Amino acid sequence: MEMDTIAAISTPMGEGAIAIVRISGPEAVKAANQIFKGKNIEKVESHTIHYGFIVDPEVNEKVEEVMLSVLRAPKTFTREDIVEINCHGGLVSVNRVLQLVLNQGVRLAEPGEFTKRAFLNGRIDLSQAEAVMDLIRAKTDRAMNVAIGQMEGRLSKLVRQLRQTILETLAHVEVNIDYPEYDDVEEMTHRLLLEKATEIKAEIAKLLETSKQGKILRDGISTVIIGRPNVGKSSLLNSLVHENKAIVTDIPGTTRDVIEEYVNVRGVPLRLVDTAGIRETEDIVERIGVERSRQVLKEADLILLVLNNAEPLTAEDKKLFEAARGMDVIVLVNKTDLNRKIDMDEVKKLADNYPVISTSLKEESGIDQLEEAISGLFFTGRIESGDMTYVSNTRHIALLNQAQKAIDDVLSGIDAGVPIDLIQIDFTRTWEILGEIIGDTVHESLINQLFSQFCLGK
Numbered sequence: 001m002e003m004d005t006i007a008a009i010s011t012p013m014g015e016g017a018i019a020i021v022r023i024s025g026p027e028a029v030k031a032a033n034q035i036f037k038g039k040n041i042e043k044v045e046s047h048t049i050h051y052g053f054i055v056d057p058e059v060n061e062k063v064e065e066v067m068l069s070v071l072r073a074p075k076t077f078t079r080e081d082i083v084e085i086n087c088h089g090g091l092v093s094v095n096r097v098l099q100l101v102l103n104q105g106v107r108l109a110e111p112g113e114f115t116k117r118a119f120l121n122g123r124i125d126l127s128q129a130e131a132v133m134d135l136i137r138a139k140t141d142r143a144m145n146v147a148i149g150q151m152e153g154r155l156s157k158l159v160r161q162l163r164q165t166i167l168e169t170l171a172h173v174e175v176n177i178d179y180p181e182y183d184d185v186e187e188m189t190h191r192l193l194l195e196k197a198t199e200i201k202a203e204i205a206k207l208l209e210t211s212k213q214g215k216i217l218r219d220g221i222s223t224v225i226i227g228r229p230n231v232g233k234s235s236l237l238n239s240l241v242h243e244n245k246a247i248v249t250d251i252p253g254t255t256r257d258v259i260e261e262y263v264n265v266r267g268v269p270l271r272l273v274d275t276a277g278i279r280e281t282e283d284i285v286e287r288i289g290v291e292r293s294r295q296v297l298k299e300a301d302l303i304l305l306v307l308n309n310a311e312p313l314t315a316e317d318k319k320l321f322e323a324a325r326g327m328d329v330i331v332l333v334n335k336t337d338l339n340r341k342i343d344m345d346e347v348k349k350l351a352d353n354y355p356v357i358s359t360s361l362k363e364e365s366g367i368d369q370l371e372e373a374i375s376g377l378f379f380t381g382r383i384e385s386g387d388m389t390y391v392s393n394t395r396h397i398a399l400l401n402q403a404q405k406a407i408d409d410v411l412s413g414i415d416a417g418v419p420i421d422l423i424q425i426d427f428t429r430t431w432e433i434l435g436e437i438i439g440d441t442v443h444e445s446l447i448n449q450l451f452s453q454f455c456l457g458k
């Protein structure tokens with residue numbers, strides 16, 4: 001497939017001062033050369049950087065002092081010729097440089113088009129391409145590590161191994177069928193299928209087990225703070241935001257209606273949810289009743305229920321427990337610097353198996369224990385192994401669930417003594433579903449839809 005040449009502003013992560021115009025395609029070097037004053041970059045070696053100026057060829061005027069990288073195919077991100085123009089002069093001048101590039105017959109890239117080309121040219125598979133998007137959106141180092149692991153192909157490798165096992169098993173079954181002169185072929189084949197299908201089921205289950213944590217790392221723990229007026233909800237919110245770097249996300253190149261606020265608690269992004277404008281929920285139960293509060297609260301992953309140490313428990317406190325029943329809750333008994341009037345035995349009874357943390361937000365004590373409780377609730381130690389593969393992408397999780405169902409069909413088929421060729425069909429279906437994760441068996445429309453979610457310049 002012959003591709004045209006595309007360009008976009010592609011600013012590196014974490015660097016504000018430098019902006020990059022990236023050009024990719026067969027005409028990339030030629031187009032850049034027409035507006036570059038310095039070396040003749042059509043003659044330079046690949047993977048070299050050159051100092052010079054971008055000029056407006058129509059008026060022969062210097063527009064921008066730049067460093068320009070020439071990267072020849074195929075050892076590039078897109079596997080096409082790439083030119084990267086590093087501009088130092090802020091947004092206005094980088095836009096001018098882009099405009100000049102576009103005047104040379106280069107087309108403005110669509111969101112995600114560079115990554116899409118890397119995929120189409122076989123440089124990365126689909127799960128790796130999706131990881132690029134996760135990486136752009138990652139909110140903490142841990143989330144970033146998960147994305148990087150996926151980008152490096154850790155998930156792809158596991159999925160490929162599973163598919164390979166399925167193929168080999170199917171091949172083996174074919175051989176058995178072709179040589180029916182052996183004794184017990186039927187039984188041998190059933191045994192082989194049972195063994196391999198059981199193995200694959202366990203591997204898929206292992207991956208799915210990581211998905212809750214993977215999703216949390218990727219999307220954050222959506223958190224709601226509830227409590228009676230004056231117990232210290234605002235103080236809690238403030239100390240969480242101040243102790244931890246608040247991450248305000250505004251994904252470059254996309255327009256978003258809501259700007260969400262994240263805080264980084266031990267590598268876990270906590271998303272402080274603005275539920276219908278009530279992030280810290282004053283009087284929620286009083287206002288809308290227990291049942292409706294339950295509906296609102298259900299959307300949260302975590303509820304921080306704040307009580308006042310210096311006052312006896314009230315009926316309202318008890319209604320809050322009721323509204324939060326069945327969810328992940330951490331109970332805070334705040335204002336421990338004041339004399340205790342609350343009945344802790346009763347608190348513990350209401351809390352049942354929720355963690356109960358004593359805090360004095362005024363004296364800034366108890367926050368550490370709270371953070372420990374938060375990360376303990378969602379990550380029971382296992383996150384510490386940094387090289388673990390987490391499945392975090394909703395599409396991957398859905399496919400793994402489908403694959404698990406298909407493999408269950410294989411197993412129940414064997415159990416029921418169903419003819420081998422019918423079992424083969426379910427086994428093949430498992431292979432196909434797993435292939436969708438890495439993009440071996442997906443439709444073009446899905447690919448277009450996935451890549452359209454990307455940011456410009458990636």
Ligand code: GDP
Nearest residue numbers: 229230231232233234235334335336360361362
């Ligand atoms: P909210 O109504 O639940 O949001 O409670 P606020 O966070 O606005 O706090 C209500 C009042 O209690 C404020 O005057 C806070 O300074 C005070 N307060 C919050 N935490 C503590 C604490 O741990 N000890 C004491 N003594 N006062 C606190």
Ligand code: ZN
Nearest residue numbers: 233234235280
């Ligand atoms: Zn408040």
